[in-house]
Amino acid sequence: MLLMRCGFLHQHFITIVLLSTFCKDSNTQFGPKLPGFTINAPTRVTVQRNLCVHIPCTFQVPSFFTLSRNAQGSWLKGDHSQQNVVARKDGLDDPQDKYPRFFLTGEVWKGDCSLRISDAKSEDDSLYTFKLEDRGVKFSFTDVSPKVTVTDLTDTPEISTIGTLVAGERVTLTCTSPGRCAGEAPKITWEGATVRKAMVHQYTIYNGDGTRTYHSNLTFSPSIKDNLVRLLCRVTFTDNLTSKSEIVELEVEDAPPKPTTVCSSMDSKFIAGIIVGNIIILLLAGLGLLFFIKRHMKNAGNRPHESKPQGNESAYQDLHGQSIHTYEKITMK
């Protein structure tokens, strides 16, 4: 009878005695001192409005009880008597959409009850209680009911440092929204005279742990007129609350004269000139040689009896060959 009232299907006698001692009502909420059911979670956490908070949490069950894969965990807002579920999860189903800002990140059947709250709102300021349901057992862990305190947003977006800019050189400034939320992306906007000629690109970085960070890149080529121009970025959250970054004052200097670049461009022209010149010289030399050989072959055929006068060095071998030839002709006569 007791067993049925507590909804506990375990057959153990000790269990029945234990549960009968701590059973409080027909809704089977057990008291805080039930041996074996323990929870480890921070007693208080603070989160700024529109930001996120992760509440690490683990729980243990008595050794006679083994969690099934279908163990279901719920986080209740307030104490267990209110039954106001804000997040629920079990091994089978992942009803994240039902509770968009509260997410039980832990795997319940492994004893992990960690909770993440995204885009915190003032009304989230409350105690929260973890409740376990598995094979008919329902247990609310009232040892620790973390108190979430929601404060005003004081963190501000940050603009990446860029140092002194050079006129004409493209630059990208990055604005990063505060927090690491998994909720809806805030809108990031830029303000300042330079923004008109800049390209803006907002993007989200997905961190491995399920959190996200939101960024906006402002890309532009500064001119010397942008020197001392002021810029800031503003994050607008889904509830229209905004947060401004600190003001950044651009420092732009003229591009320095670039002797190395000028020199290298002259060098390359000079080298190209040398190469072309060399090709022309080689071509001319080749043509000259061809001409010379042709002319020589012609001469060798046409002038068998002539003996060339000596003294021309370049024609020495030629002359030598001819004289032999001439000699043969003479002996034939």
Ligand SMILES: *[C@@H]1O[C@H](CO)[C@@H](O)[C@H](O)[C@H]1NC(C)=O
């Ligand atoms: C934004 O700008 C930063 C800094 O220049 C760069 O590293 C990053 O890749 C950019 N991101 C996107 C998505 O353009």
Ligand SMILES: *[C@@H]1O[C@H](CO)[C@@H](O)[C@H](O)[C@H]1NC(C)=O
């Ligand atoms: C935020 O502001 C926009 C335009 O000003 C308005 O349409 C929207 O309803 C507002 N949202 C909230 C949550 O107040």
